[in-house]
Amino acid sequence: MSKERCDFLLQCLHFDDKTFRLQRQKDDPFTPIRDIWELFMVQCRQNYVPGTNVTIDEQLLAFRGRCKFRMYIPNKPAKYGVKLEIMCDSGTRYMLDCMPYLGKGTYTSGLSLGEYFVKELYTRSIHGTNGNITMDNWFTSVPFAKQLLRQPYKLTIVGTLQTNKREIPDELKNHRTSNGTRRVNTSMFVYDGPITLLSYKPKPSKMVYMLSSCDEEASVNPETKKPRLIEFYNKTKGGVDTFDQMCSIMSCSRKTNCLPICVFNGMMNIACINSYIIYCHNASVQGQKRMNCRTMAENPTGNLYHADAYQE
Numbered sequence: 564m565s566k567e568r569c570d571f572l573l574q575c576l577h578f579d580d581k582t583f584r585l586q587r588q589k590d591d592p593f594t595p596i597r598d599i600w601e602l603f604m605v606q607c608r609q610n611y612v613p614g615t616n617v618t619i620d621e622q623l624l625a626f627r628g629r630c631k632f633r634m635y636i637p638n639k640p641a642k643y644g645v646k647l648e649i650m651c652d653s654g655t656r657y658m659l660d661c662m663p664y665l666g667k668g669t670y671t672s673g674l675s676l677g678e679y680f681v682k683e684l685y686t687r688s689i690h691g692t693n694g695n696i697t698m699d700n701w702f703t704s705v706p707f708a709k710q711l712l713r714q715p716y717k718l719t720i721v722g723t724l725q726t727n728k729r730e731i732p733d734e735l736k737n738h739r740t741s742n743g744t745r746r747v748n749t750s751m752f753v754y755d756g757p758i759t760l761l762s763y764k765p766k767p768s769k770m771v772y773m774l775s776s777c778d779e780e781a782s783v784n785p786e787t788k789k790p791r792l793i794e795f796y797n798k799t800k801g802g803v804d805t806f807d808q809m810c811s812i813m814s815c816s817r818k819t820n821c822l823p824i825c826v827f828n829g830m831m832n833i834a835c836i837n838s839y840i841i842y843c844h845n846a847s848v849q850g851q852k853r854m855n856c857r858t859m860a861e862n863p864t865g866n867l868y869h870a871d872a873y874q875e
Contacts, residue, residue, distance in 0.1 A: 578823050592631050592665055596823040600663075603830050607658060607837060608688045616653035617689065618802030619681060619698045621646055621664075622810075624829045628820035632666040640811075645826065648680045651802035653697060657840045658806055658833050660688065663826075677702035682716070691717045695777055697799040698722040705730040708758055708776045719777035721796050724760070726772060735762035737770045748788040752781040761792050809836050 578596045579587075587594040625641035626633060634646040646664040651657060662680060669676065681702050696711075696718055703722035711718045724731065735751050737744060745764050753760040759781065761773040773792050782791045813835065816828040846853045 573819075573821075573824060576824065576827075578827070593663055596826050600826065600830070603834070604660060607833070608660060610841065611652075611657050611659065611837070613652045613657070613659055613689055613692075613694070614654045616695045616697060616799045617650055617659065618653045618799060619648065619650050619696060619702060620800075620803035621701075622649050622661075622803060622807045623647075624825060625816065626819075626822065626825045628822060628825070630822050632664065634664065634666075645822070645829075647829070649803050649806065651806050653799040653802040655840050655844070656802050656806045656809065656836075658837055661833070675704075675707075677704070678707050678710075681707070682711070689718065690715050693717050693719070695719045695721060695799075697796060697802075699800075700725045703774050704728065705755070705758060705760075705774065708774060709756075712757060712776055719775070721773070721775045721777065721792065721799070723796070724772040724774045726770065728772075731760070731762075731772060735760070735770075735772070737764065737768075750781075750783055750790045752790075759792070761790055763790055763793060806836060 578599045579594060584594055591597055593600070621636075623634065623636055623639040623641050624645040624647055626644040630645065632645065633643060635643055636646070648662050648664055649658060650660045652659060664676075669679070674682070677698075681696065681698070691714075698720060700723040703720065703724050705728070708720050710716070711720060726736075732753060735753060744767070747764055747767060749764050751762045753762075757776050759775045759778050761771075761775070761781075763771045763773065765771060771793070773790075773796060775792055778792045778795070780791065783789065784791060784794060787794075810829075810832040813832075814828075815831050815835070816825070819825050819828075843853050
């Protein structure tokens, strides 16, 4: 296929009916690719049973074209793009669910954005499983942690907490007292029923606040002087970051000013990584030698994917 032929086909590629697009875009700016996106998310949820721990974080899909909800995040490599809120399995990095952040166009039914994404969208597939969610301070709050412990959610959380939260007592902050400031590598715990609030001081001018609804021991590692809660958070928080890195290493994305094509390329990256994770599990169960991603890309006709997807 020539380059001109490929470009022509990409220009003609659409994922919805253009006749009703303008009418539907008033309520949903993600309309041009919403239908195929929802079908893809259903398949991701149905073909995998998550483990005990999942991670929720953000991914920036690089895009510099015209878009109402395009985000600028300076600490990301792409800086400009579509922000995706992703839930991954902390152990295998499998992408369980994903939702684009539509900016002001996001209808949250009166909930905060973090609470809306976690409660109403991501965790529906794991409600009632008594699983744990690791998240950053954009989602975490004390009232939200208490709500997730009840029916129908029955979920625990571990996450960092913003320093300006009203729920943090003054005794946990880095105030100067008559005896001076707190020593480095000291930890303080506060309990509110099943909720544990941790204040840890790793440096003289830095305080780390952690919230957990599944840690009642308040233990500290005698070797590292770090609380076990922080070690657990560091162990499980990297699910989405590792998944994002895997997508960037073997990516099929191309430069485009068309938002549906950009999102479709991102879906292809997600599908490749999820398929590879399922393949690795099936290969290990059957005692076969696993192939790496590059070998799979060079041998697309090999018998790499089995119908018995990871189910427990």
